[in-house]
Amino acid sequence: METGVRKLPIGIQSFENIRRRDFVYVDKTAFVYEMATMGIPYFLSRPRRFGKSLLLSTFEAYFEGKKELFKGLAIERLESEWLQYPVLHLDLNAEKYTSPERLEYILSNNLTQWEELYGKGEDEKTLPARFMGVIRRANEKTGMQVVVLVDEYDKPLLQALNNEELLGAYRDTLKSFYGVLKSADRYLRFVFLTGVTKFAHVSVFSDLNQLSDISMVPRFSQICGITFEELKNNFEPEIKALAETNSLSYEGALDRLERMYDGYHFSENTVGIFNPFSVLNALQYSRFDSYWFQTGTPTFLVDVLKKSEYDLRTLIDGVEAPSSVFTEYRVEVMNPVPLLYQSGYLTLKEFDDRFRLYRLGFPNEEVKYGFLSFIAPFYTAVTDDEKGFYVGKFVQELETCNVDAFMNRLQAFFADFPYELNAKTERHYQVVFYIVFKLMGQFCDVEVRSAKGRADAVVKTADYIYVFEFKLDGTVEEALRQIDEKGYLIPYQSEGRQLVKVGASFSKEERNIADWKIQMS
Incomplete structure (x- = not known):
């Protein structure tokens, strides 16, 4: 490492490691003190790689009384007692859950480690009974109430979203296991569960309804990130x-x-x-x-999108939703919006206080273009390795006014659909078309129609402005005539660039672009 280069905690999830090895740390300890002082059971939903594990590790160090790790931080000025509590920290993140037995093994393994510290009752045979026993004995042995921290409580559930039988088994196991935290309330000092999603109360959390969900509480909005x-x-x-x-x-x-x-x-x-x-x-x-x-391939999101037949064009441009839609996720309701929000692919953009409606959209360019690029191979004939090459070529061809090459390349995206997105060919063709032009937006100014009275697409390069109109089972002449009759060129006539009209026809029978015609204006 070069002299003077500071260490940034990339992938470091241990608070103690960060502090002892002199990594840069963004101080979140005022939140830790506030939550610890309140002492109520908490739940926090945040996307992956957003600092949830580091936050729980910070709580662990605090409740273990490791005052020396907090020197110079906000909590040092707030806390005076620095008491030491027994901490049970369950991390479900770094595992593959391929069967009910695998989940039970992971839970049992953690219980065994805790039982080595606090003892085991001979009549405790089930996972919930053992968990309850450990909590009670930890309290009795130390004389202090117990802290329970659960990291990525929902990891097994997310890995089984497309397997109803496995999902049901995981749900039953976790429901009874986490339910212990309610009956063990008198032994507990603090409880904090984190995850990506909040599954519906009727499933995992039905026996744990005392959790305070701070995922959307304004004063905790900055607790991670x-x-x-x-x-x-x-x-x-x-x-x-x-x-x-x-x-x-x-x-x-x-x-x-x-x-x-x-x-x-x-x-x-x-x-x-x-x-x-x-x-x-x-x-x-x-x-x-x-x-x-x-860092992750969200294949489960694509599966949900496919099953729900959700119109991606609506999703890409932003979608309205009531608060009830994304505060919890119900597997049986094939609505991808809650999962996309809780997974970090959508975020809050606007809020209508009168009707309590939120507008959700991509948070930033990394997520927007990463998501579009990822889903392109699932909706088109272009492979994952080819898509970047194709999009770059699209832009270069329009920059040099090589429209025929552009249209020929566009045909490749419709060549052979890997699966039927929708029984209606029109929906599929529109979605593919939308993805292509939105991906080009990384490199040039692109407008794709989201309302009536506008051309299907407008692409602006340094020297040209292209207006595209596609007709499904219509003629190129009809497409060009519509550009003129609707005045699609008028907003761009004063920009001083060459205007190019492109009319194209899309054949349902061939499931591809059949013909196109170009007119310079």
Whole structure:
């Protein structure tokens, strides 16, 4: 490591490790003190790689009384007693749950470790009975109430979303296991569960209805992630290095960091939150890239989208939803919006207080283009390896006014659908078309029709403005005539660039672009 380069805690989930090894730490300990003082059972939903594990590790160090780790932090000025409590920390994150027996083994293994510390009752045979016994004896042996921390409580459930039998088995196991926390209330000092999703109360949490869900509570909106002020106050040297490496001003680097990684909102009327994993990677390596999206393949999201036949065009442009839609997730209701929100692919953008309606959208460019790029192979004939090449070529061809090459390449996206998205060919063709043009938006100014009275697509390059109109089982002449009759070119006539009209026909029978015609205007 170069002299003077600071260590950023990328992937470091241990608070003690961060503090003892001198990693940069964004102070969240005021939240820890506030929650610990209240002492009620909490639940927090946040996307993956958003700092949930580090937060629980911070609570663990605090309740274990490790005062020395908190020197110089906000909590040092707030706490005076630094009592030591028995802490039971269950981490379900780093495992593959392939069978009911695997989940039971993981739970049993954790119980065995705790039983070595606090003893085991001979008549405790089931997992819930053993859990209850451990909590009671930990309290009796230490004379202190017990702290229970559960990291990624829902990991087994997420891995079984598309297997109803396995999902039911996991749900039954976890329901009875977590239900112990209600009956053991008199032995407990503090309980905190985290996860990606909040599954409906009728399933996992039906026996644990005393949990206080702080996922959308405004004052806890900043408990995970990094705010703009925290970014500037904690990472000035790294931002300067990023700016210099990418030939940007300091303000320019901040602006690009915002566009790429900021924009998460976990409650209405709150400041934006940066994805900590992505922004720390960008600062560590002085490079803008899609770090968060590359760490996981959300295939379960695609499966939900396919089963629900959800219109991706609506999703991409932003979707309205009542608060009840995304505060919990019901597997049996094939609505992808709650899962997309809780997984971090959508976030709160606007809030209508009168009707209690939220508008959800992509938080930032990393997520928007990462998501579009990921789903393209599932909706088109283009493979995952090809999509980046194709999108780049699309842009280059329009920059040089090679429209025929552009249209020929576009045909490849419709060549052979890997599956039927919808019985109606029109829906599939429209979604594919939408994905292609939205992906081009990374590199040039693109408008895709989202309302009547506008062309299907408008693409602006340095020298040209293209207006596209597609007709399903119509003629190219009808498409070009519509461009003229509807005045689609009028808004762009004063921009001083060459205007190009492209009319195309899409054949239901061939399931592809059949013909096109170009007119310079």
